[in-house]
Amino acid sequence: xxxxLTYSTKNGLGKEFNKRFGVDPDDEDIPPDLxxxxxxxxxxxxxxxxxxxxxxxxxxxxxxxxxxxxLERSRPDIVFNVAEGLFGDWRESYVPLICERLGLPYxxxxxxxxxxxxxxxxxxxxxxxxxxxxxxxxxxYPQGNGxxxxxxxxxxxxxxxxxxxxxxxxxxxxxxxxxxHSVIADCFEKYNNxxxxxxxxxxxxxxxxxxxxxGVEMEILPIIAMDYSQLPAGAQPIYSYEAKWIWDRPExxxxxxxxxxxxxxxxxxxxxxxxxxxxxxxxxxxxxxxxVRLDENRIPHILELNPLPGIxxxxxxxxxxxxxxxxxxxxxxxxxxxxxxxxxRRYGLS
Numbered sequence: 001x002x003x004x005l006t007y008s009t010k011n012g013l014g015k016e017f018n019k020r021f022g023v024d025p026d027d028e029d030i031p032p033d034l035x036x037x038x039x040x041x042x043x044x045x046x047x048x049x050x051x052x053x054x055x056x057x058x059x060x061x062x063x064x065x066x067x068x069x070x071l072e073r074s075r076p077d078i079v080f081n082v083a084e085g086l087f088g089d090w091r092e093s094y095v096p097l098i099c100e101r102l103g104l105p106y107x108x109x110x111x112x113x114x115x116x117x118x119x120x121x122x123x124x125x126x127x128x129x130x131x132x133x134x135x136x137x138x139x140x141y142p143q144g145n146g147x148x149x150x151x152x153x154x155x156x157x158x159x160x161x162x163x164x165x166x167x168x169x170x171x172x173x174x175x176x177x178x179x180x181h182s183v184i185a186d187c188f189e190k191y192n193n194x195x196x197x198x199x200x201x202x203x204x205x206x207x208x209x210x211x212x213x214x215g216v217e218m219e220i221l222p223i224i225a226m227d228y229s230q231l232p233a234g235a236q237p238i239y240s241y242e243a244k245w246i247w248d249r250p251e252x253x254x255x256x257x258x259x260x261x262x263x264x265x266x267x268x269x270x271x272x273x274x275x276x277x278x279x280x281x282x283x284x285x286x287x288x289x290x291x292v293r294l295d296e297n298r299i300p301h302i303l304e305l306n307p308l309p310g311i312x313x314x315x316x317x318x319x320x321x322x323x324x325x326x327x328x329x330x331x332x333x334x335x336x337x338x339x340x341x342x343x344x345r346r347y348g349l350s
Contacts, residue, residue, distance in 0.1 A: 001349070003051055003340065004076035004104075005060040006095045008084040010038035012062040016086045031190045033166045033241050037084040046313035050333035051080065051340065063095050072102055078344060079106035080336075082308055089119040089161035092308055107343040109285045109307040116282060117305040118161045120197050123282070130281045132274065133301040135293075137199040140184055147184075147198070149177055154201040156238065157183045159194050163306060165244045167191055173201055173236040202301055204294025206239070207261055209275050210309065210324040211288050212335075213342045218279065220272050221324035225261035230254045250316040257318060259327045271300050278302055286343045289321050311336070 013035045014025030025035065044060065051058045061070040063083025071079065079099050085091030093111035098104075100111065109117070116122050121139045128134065139160065140146045154175050159167035167187060174180045180198060187196045206228070210221040228237035231254070232247060239256075248254040261268070275290050284307055291303035312319035313332050325335040344350040 001077040001340070001344070002057045002059070002074075004071060004074055004079045005044070005047055005051070005058060006063045006067055006071075006079055006081045006083045007044050007047075007060065008038050008063050008082070008086075009041060009044065010035040011041075012064055013038040013084075013086045016064065020087070031167075033245070035086075036166050036241070036245065037086075037163055039082065040312075043312055046332065047080070047082070047311070047336060050313075050336045053333045054337045054340075056337075056340070067095060068098050071098060071104060076104065077349065078340065078347070079104055080340060081106050081108055082311070084163070084308060090115045092118055105343065105347040105349060107286050107339050109283065109288070113283050113285070114307055117307050118163065120158065120160055120304060121195075123305065126281065127278065127302055130277070132278055132281065133295075133299055134303075135200040135202055135295075135301055137197050139195055140198055141195045142188055142193040146195075147177075147181075151177070151180075151198060152200055153177075153180075155180060156199050156201045157187060158197045158199065159187055159191050160197055161194065162191070163308075165239060165241045167196075168238065168240050170236050170238075170240050170242050172240065173238060202293040202295045202303075204296065204298055206237075206291065206293045206303070207263075207271060207300075208320045208324075209271060209290045209292060210321045211275065211279060211284070211290070212286075212325075212338055214285055214346055217342075218276065219328075220275060221321075222260035222327040223263070223268065223271060224257050224259040224320055224324055225263065227256055227258060230256045248318055250314065253316050253318050257320065257323060259323055267298070267300070274300050274302065278305065285346065287321075287339050289324075 017025050048058050059074055061067050081095045083095045085094050092114040096106055096111045099106040124134050138146055138148050157172045174183055184196055206226040208224045212219045271292055289306040289309035292300050293303050309321040310319050311321055
């Protein structure tokens with residue numbers, strides 16, 4: 001097949017930022033995690049090589065303003081989309097919307113699902129409607145609208161629509177309203193007044209779960225357990241920006257993940273049942289990674305969904321989707337070509 005890979009690099013997101021604000025992406029006032037969702041060129045090369053290894057013809061485009069013309073000219077059989085974008089909670093939907101307009105098949109979830117999963121509040125509201133466990137929360141808007149003085153602490157504060165641990169730092173876990181106000185104000189300042197989520201902090205163990213496929217054929221890959229005792233002394237038990245990008249480095253990776261998770265069959269079944277129901281409710285397609293955490297009663301709760309999961313190719317990068325796939329017996333190329341296969345089957349192309 002002729003496959004078009006659409007992606008976002010850190011450099012490409014930097015250009016997008018410069019185009020909108022006329023500010024150098026290296027300006028010292030820019031938050032250090034602003035371009036965290038962009039891929040390194042080595043990851044893009046690894047994806048291209050993986051798809052070519054299955055005899056596909058691969059062309060690739062940055063998911064920028066030119067992607068519309070590039071896709072219209074090239075007319076691929078299918079688009080392998082990992083483009084994140086930079087602005088707004090519809091940014092991950094940009095390339096899929098173009099594909100819908102051009103009538104091009106593409107991998108992954110549809111534009112609405114991508115937007116809902118990125119907007120943590122909208123996602124949690126849907127989960128709550130379907131009685132899928134997730135932590136109690138409030139949305140806080142600039143000028144403090146929505147703040148509940150009686151909210152239960154400890155809590156965690158997150159930007160409303162970010163991924164890759166953007167805006168989630170070690171100090172994001174707060175223990176009082178006063179502390180929450182300070183962190184929320186800092187969030188507004190860093191992220192251009194983006195609303196934030198104030199969410200009850202769940203004290204139990206955390207897991208991340210990768211899925212491949214659709215419907216009854218959906219495969220739940222081996223569950224990954226996260227061991228936060230491996231973080232520096234005094235660090236909060238969360239996969240913060242510091243944990244993901246500073247403390248856990250390829251040259252000195254932390255032994256923070258165990259796959260498969262050392263859990264009993266009952267908990268494993270509970271987590272897998274939760275994952276299947278969540279994917280069905282939100283119409284997840286082809287692949288996704290879901291973060292799950294236990295509450296004080298050891299009941300699994302959905303933290304968030306990542307329908308465009310990170311796929312760093314090297315094991316020392318500790319990228320969770322490839323880690324789960326390797327444990328299930330997939331090579332990196334086999335994992336990515338399986339995504340193409342299940343998407344193509346969904347469109348009746350194979």
